[in-house]
Amino acid sequence: MRRKLLLTxxxxxxxLFTAACSPxxxxxxxxxxxxxxCFNEELGHYNESPSxxxxxxxxxxxxxxxxxxxxxxxxxxxxxKATLSGGKWSYGDAKTILRPSENGWDKASVFGAxxxxxxxxxxGKTYSYLMVYSGSSKSNxxxxxxxxxxxxxxxxxxxxVSDKPLVVFDKTTQTPVGLKNYKGAVxxxxxxxxxxxxxxxxxxFYGYFECNYAMQFDLSDLSAIxxxxxxxxxxxxxxxxxxxxxxxxxxxxxxxxxxMYAVCRNYGGKVSGLPTVSEAVQTLKASGADIYKIxxxxxxxxxxxxxxxxxxxxxxxxxxxxxxxxxxxxxxxMTRTNGYKRIxxxxxxxxxxxxxISSREINVYFTSSALSGAEGLEGDEYKFxxxxxxxxxxxxx
Amino acid sequence: xxxNLKKWVTRLACLAMTLFMGTANxxxxxxxFATAKTDExxxxxxxxxxxxxxxxxxxxxxxxxxxxxxxxxxxxVNPVTATDQNGNxxxxxxxxxxxxxxxxKQYNTDNFGGIDSVIPAANADGxxxxxxxxxxxxxxxxxxxxxxxxxxxxxxxxxxxxxxxxPTEIVKIRxxxxxSYTTARRHMLANFFTLTDATxxxxxxxxxxxxxxxxxxxxNEVLSVTEKEIFNFGDVDLDAVTWSDNKVMEARTATTADLxxxxxxxxxLATEGFKSKYSTSGQIFDFSREQQxxxxxxxxxxxxxxxLYDSKLNSYGSLTVPITGKYTDFxxxxxxxxxxxxxxxxxxxxxLEFAEADDTGNERWNLNxxxxxxxxxxxxxxxxxxSSPTLHVLFxxxxxxxxxxxxxSQYACPSWSMGQGHDGIYEENNPHTNIYITxxxxxxxxxxxxxxxxxxxxxxxxxxxxxxxxxxxxxDCVEGQK
Numbered sequence: 001m002r003r004k005l006l007l008t009x010x011x012x013x014x015x016l017f018t019a020a021c022s023p024x025x026x027x028x029x030x031x032x033x034x035x036x037x038c039f040n041e042e043l044g045h046y047n048e049s050p051s052x053x054x055x056x057x058x059x060x061x062x063x064x065x066x067x068x069x070x071x072x073x074x075x076x077x078x079x080x081k082a083t084l085s086g087g088k089w090s091y092g093d094a095k096t097i098l099r100p101s102e103n104g105w106d107k108a109s110v111f112g113a114x115x116x117x118x119x120x121x122x123x124g125k126t127y128s129y130l131m132v133y134s135g136s137s138k139s140n141x142x143x144x145x146x147x148x149x150x151x152x153x154x155x156x157x158x159x160x161v162s163d164k165p166l167v168v169f170d171k172t173t174q175t176p177v178g179l180k181n182y183k184g185a186v187x188x189x190x191x192x193x194x195x196x197x198x199x200x201x202x203x204x205f206y207g208y209f210e211c212n213y214a215m216q217f218d219l220s221d222l223s224a225i226x227x228x229x230x231x232x233x234x235x236x237x238x239x240x241x242x243x244x245x246x247x248x249x250x251x252x253x254x255x256x257x258x259x260m261y262a263v264c265r266n267y268g269g270k271v272s273g274l275p276t277v278s279e280a281v282q283t284l285k286a287s288g289a290d291i292y293k294i295x296x297x298x299x300x301x302x303x304x305x306x307x308x309x310x311x312x313x314x315x316x317x318x319x320x321x322x323x324x325x326x327x328x329x330x331x332x333x334m335t336r337t338n339g340y341k342r343i344x345x346x347x348x349x350x351x352x353x354x355x356x357i358s359s360r361e362i363n364v365y366f367t368s369s370a371l372s373g374a375e376g377l378e379g380d381e382y383k384f385x386x387x388x389x390x391x392x393x394x395x396x397x
Numbered sequence: 398x399x400x401n402l403k404k405w406v407t408r409l410a411c412l413a414m415t416l417f418m419g420t421a422n423x424x425x426x427x428x429x430f431a432t433a434k435t436d437e438x439x440x441x442x443x444x445x446x447x448x449x450x451x452x453x454x455x456x457x458x459x460x461x462x463x464x465x466x467x468x469x470x471x472x473x474v475n476p477v478t479a480t481d482q483n484g485n486x487x488x489x490x491x492x493x494x495x496x497x498x499x500x501x502k503q504y505n506t507d508n509f510g511g512i513d514s515v516i517p518a519a520n521a522d523g524x525x526x527x528x529x530x531x532x533x534x535x536x537x538x539x540x541x542x543x544x545x546x547x548x549x550x551x552x553x554x555x556x557x558x559x560x561x562x563x564p565t566e567i568v569k570i571r572x573x574x575x576x577s578y579t580t581a582r583r584h585m586l587a588n589f590f591t592l593t594d595a596t597x598x599x600x601x602x603x604x605x606x607x608x609x610x611x612x613x614x615x616x617n618e619v620l621s622v623t624e625k626e627i628f629n630f631g632d633v634d635l636d637a638v639t640w641s642d643n644k645v646m647e648a649r650t651a652t653t654a655d656l657x658x659x660x661x662x663x664x665x666l667a668t669e670g671f672k673s674k675y676s677t678s679g680q681i682f683d684f685s686r687e688q689q690x691x692x693x694x695x696x697x698x699x700x701x702x703x704x705l706y707d708s709k710l711n712s713y714g715s716l717t718v719p720i721t722g723k724y725t726d727f728x729x730x731x732x733x734x735x736x737x738x739x740x741x742x743x744x745x746x747x748x749l750e751f752a753e754a755d756d757t758g759n760e761r762w763n764l765n766x767x768x769x770x771x772x773x774x775x776x777x778x779x780x781x782x783x784s785s786p787t788l789h790v791l792f793x794x795x796x797x798x799x800x801x802x803x804x805x806s807q808y809a810c811p812s813w814s815m816g817q818g819h820d821g822i823y824e825e826n827n828p829h830t831n832i833y834i835t836x837x838x839x840x841x842x843x844x845x846x847x848x849x850x851x852x853x854x855x856x857x858x859x860x861x862x863x864x865x866x867x868x869x870x871x872x873d874c875v876e877g878q879k
Contacts, residue, residue, distance in 0.1 A: 173743055173795040193864055208744065211786045216863040228863050229783030232771050292859060292866070294771070294804050305770075305806075 030385045031375035034324035034339040037387035038365065039080060039091035044069035046386040047078075048367040049187065051114040051251065052349040053154065054357055057084040059349065060154055061365065062131075063388060064111040065094060072383050073139035075100065075109040077131070079155045089390070097156030098133060098149055105145055105165050106135025112345070114251070116190045117352035118197055120150050122161055122222040127151060129352075130219060131158045132188040132201055135165065143171045144184035146203060148219070154352070161222045167203060167215060174208040182207050187249040187345065191261075191354035196220060202233065202252045211235075212247045214292070234293050237307025238284060240268045240318075244305055248278070251347035255356040259288040262356060263309075264346040264364050267318045271342075274372035274382060280320035281346040281366045283312035283393055312362065313396030319343060319366060324389065335375070340368035340389075364391045437590055438631020439475070439651035444574065444585040446480065454646050455495075455573035457639040462499070463567050463627045464594065469517075469546040470496075471593030471624050475659065476539050480584040488676060489529065489536040490587055494547065495571040498564035506547065507533040514754065514830055515719040517597060517620060518545045518673075521659075522666045525618035526674040527719045541673055542662045546595055546622065570628075574646060588651055590631070595624035604850070607877035609734050609800075611852035612724035613832065615686055615695045617671065675718060679711035680838040687847065690777070690798075691736060694849035697834070702842035712839065713748075718832040718851060720751075725828035730853035732804035733832075738847040739793045745844045746790040749803060749851075750833040753822065760816030760827075762808040763835075765789045770807035773860050775800045775871035782861035782871050790837065793846075800875055802854060 027042040038061065041047055051062040058081065065078040077098035082089040101107050113133035120127045127150035136144040145165030149158035169184035183206035191200050197220030205213050212233040218226040236244050248266035255262065262285045266278035290308035311317060321339030346366030351357055370377055370385040377385065444454075476490030495505040515527040516535070520543040528545045529536040535545055549563045570592070574585060598621035604611040635648050649655075671686060681700075686693040699705075699714070739745045750763035764770055764787045772791050775782045777799040785792065787807065805822045832851055854874065861870035869878070 175743060198864055209786055209788045209792065216865070218863055226863060228861060229774075229781040230785065231860055231862065232784040232786060234771075292862070294773075294806065294857075294859070 028381075030387055031335070031370050031377070032333075033335050033341075033370070033375065034321070034368070035326055035336075035389055035391075037368075037389055038082075038089065039388070041065075041094070041387075042069075043381060044384045046072070046369075046384050047388050048369075048386040049112045049249075049345040049347075050365040050367065050388045051189075051347050052363070052365050053115060053117075053352050054349045054363075055352060058082070059084075059089065060115075061091065061388065062097075062113050062115055064113070065096070066384070067096060067099070070384060072380075073108065075111045075141070077110055077113040077133060077158075081155060095155060097151070098131065098158045100135070101160065101163075104135075104160075104163050105137055106133075106147060107137050108139040109136045109141045109144075110134070111136075111141060111144075112187045112249075114188055114190045114347075114354075115154065115352075116192050116199055116354050117154075118192055118195060118199065118219070120161075120197055120219050120222055122150055122159075125152070129154050129156075129158075130190070130199070131156075132190045134184075134186045134188060136184070138181075141186070142181040142184065143169055144186045145169045146185050146188050146201070148222070150222070166217070166225065166227070167201065169205075169207065171207075185213075187251075189250060189252040189347075189354075191252055191254045195353050202247075202250060204246065204249055205230075210246060212250060231292055233291050234305075234308050236305035237286075237309035238265070240282070247284070249345050253348045253350040253354055253356045253362070254288065255359060258359065261286050261288055261291060262312055262348055262362055264348050264362075264366070266344050266346075267320075275342055275369050277342050277344040277367075277369060279341065280318035280343050281364065282318045283316070283348070283362060283364060284309045285312045286310070311396060313393050315396055316393050319346070319364065319391050319393075323391065324368065341371050341374070342369040343367070344369070359395065361392055361394045364393060365389065366391065437656075438629055439588040439590045439656060440630035440633050440635070441649050441651045441655045442572065442574070442585070442587050442589065442646055443649075444583075444646050446584040454643055455493075455571050455641045456644075456646065456648060457495075457569055457571040458630075458633055459637060460568055460570055460592075460628055463592070465549060465563070465565055465567060465627075467594045467596035467624065468549060469595040469597055469622075470549055471544040471546050471591070471595040471622075472535075473544040473590035473593070474537055475542040475588040475590070475656075475662075476537050477586040477588065477658070478539060478584070479586070482583060484583070486539065488678075489538055490541075490585065491534040491536050491574065492587070493534045493573040495573065496567045497569035497571075499566050499568055500564075502564070504563060504567075505533065506530070506535060514828075515721065516546055516548060517622075517721065519543050519620040519622065520666050520670045520673055521663060522670060523619050524666065524670050525620040526670075527721065529676070529719075538673055538676065540662065542659055542666075543673075544591075544593065544595075544624075546597060546620075573641075585646075588655060590629070591626050592628040592630075593624035594627050595622050597622050604852075606850070607873075607875045608856040609850070609852050609854050609875060610724070610730075611850045612720055613718050613851040614691065615671070615693045615849055617693075675716055677717070678715045679835070680707060680714040681705060681710075682714040682716075682836070682838075684716060689736075689738060689847055689849060691849050694736070694738070694847045695834075697836070697846045697848065699836070699838060699841050699844050702838055706838055713835045713837045715833050715835040718834065720829055720831060724853065725830060727805070727822060727829050727853060730805070730855055731857065732802055732807070732854055733851070734800060734802045734854045735851040736799065736849040737793055737801050738798040739796065739844075740847075741844055742795045744792045744794055745836075745846050746792045746840050747834055747836040747846065748790045750835060751808075751829055752831045752833070753816070753827050753829050755816050755827045759814070759830075760810055761814040761833075762810055762822065763833075764791055764803070764807060765811050771804075772807070773802040773804075773858070773871060775802075775860070775875065780872075784860050790840070800871055802858070802871060 030043045049064045053060045061080050066074045067076045068074040076096045078094040080091045082091040115131045129151045131149045134144045146167035147165045148161045151158045167185045188203040202214050213230040216228040250263045250265040267280040267282040286309045325339035326336040349363040372382040481487050514530045516530045518526045518528045683698040685696050687696040753760040770787045773784045810817050856874050858874050859866045859868040
């Protein structure tokens, strides 16, 4: 039996390899080593960093996509509309809704977007949707900053509200030398405060030091934006071998009934081998009253910070390769029992205001990537393998 | 505003002294405002370099009968110079004093358990300073010229709550120098001027901004003291003094040459006198005072790291700011605060540490002994409030000018601290004796930093949020608008 399985596996691998090395004229597909992607796009276009807004039986997935095949210097923000049918989401075609600017601070790359509904007055009109996104003047996304764009409809196109970033990252202020490149301010996540113009933007800061920041904005009148300073988010209790670590690339949703935030973050530190993204994502929850809290322990040597974050479900520490492996893949494709070795930049589906859809479960969407050189991939092809998948986590204790 | 407050405090101190003195003969009173004389009499003690001692070495002087009625005994001294076993010049001199009463009972300067502390002192121009009191010795800085005020109730190991029965009459004084202590001396030269019966006016300067109580504002302070000279060391019959068996020191009535340098000290006191209150260690940096938003601020200047870094020293420079009076009690406070200015277009870093005296040894608290903690900022120029992580030290953003808050919850005892803070920061009723501003030279090559208004804050706060917070902002707290 074991021998039969082995032979079957070898056959499947051969078929997959053959498919990956398909002759000219046929599209090379991304290797599937686990659960299905939400939608399929041929190898050469990466789909990553999703943000999902659900409105009944319709949902919109915003994500980062390279517009030109096999060119990772052509980041755009794309959206796909999906409809629910028979318990499955069916996604339409990709629509590009934001491209890099002609010659601005985000002239080389736009990525990692999130969208919120509200009322945003701009140049004589009131817009209903606001996008927050990372942008960079470098094609490698370095020293990124954060900007806003608005649209009358959820699926755009989106118009920039300023030729300047609203969350500024200035590499020259990071170190006395001022030459080093950093990731900057990335992966913004937006939650409405009043379902109008007040919003909170959470983002990950990679400068001389790294941390999670929140900023509050009043965007009711985009010609007179009011904003708070950076407020460091209390990450006590976030752990993955490092205590009180960060909510790396965290996507935030808010449950107003329980005054609770849920976050999907990249789990763990750096990995060896390419791509150097995380191997898992993790979902956590915290009380809204605690996320800015100044820890008030009577301190002593043995007192750690009081944890304010806990797992969304205690039985689901993370979503990793093992969770994305298929038990009984169609056609006995044993490759798909491996799961995905790189899982990163996830999100939690929310309503249009960034609020949770259900207090019983969350739908997580995350990015997977194949490893460099795996599954017959050549050269930099692994860069163009990222796909987006769905995973549901029930509310734990 | 600060200057006006200073004048008001000074006037209050003068009034208090006038009331206190009543009918006292004003000619007997050396107020803190008296102009120091540099033609006074003194006794010079010298440890010749040819006669390095092997241990405690003292001389004992018969005082006759001196009445002590005040709160302190003033000892006016001028440590001139010293050389240690390695040929270096130590920052401090060190003397132990033992007094004998009419019954032969001795009262010494052994302090409570060898814990870091300071006693009040005044430079010869009356400006307030402090002298370290540690390991049974008083440690005036080399070049100090002024009066050390020994709390009489605290001598011989007493405490404020449990004073020894300090006598009202003393008949002998022993001056002990230890030439084989941890910083053994090869050579020492010091002048001793007078003993005074002194009372320090308990009036403490109050500088506050909203919920901030400032204990260090880097302004000139005049010590509020009334005192009467009761003994002059220049009058000692040196043939009648008693020496220890292992005598190596020599004593003489001070000559004009022995005191000639005092003129120079007096002329420097106007600009450099404030430095005597602080001690430094580790990497070399300059510090001075410069007018900033709130009057004088401490200006810290690091030179070129590549030219000046000394690998034999700690990697950081440190400036010790003593804490005295009621501010040694941190209870009720939520954390430390200070005004700080970083004129560089890039971040600078420092640590604001403090020491707490307890029975297990000095506890040192800083931002280094723990994982990332948070510091809170209010930039008075931009009006922006924000928080950011510490990374073992506090990073101050480019061009920042304003208030910084460091909640006590962000502090921990580093592993090298003698005490380990098992009972927390303010639940033990132990005094907090020093603040240390430390800064890594390697991270702060050729930078200038300004510090002012180091103090305690007392209110819960949040950095200025637009919505969703019920707590006051730092601005609200500092301006008393909460």
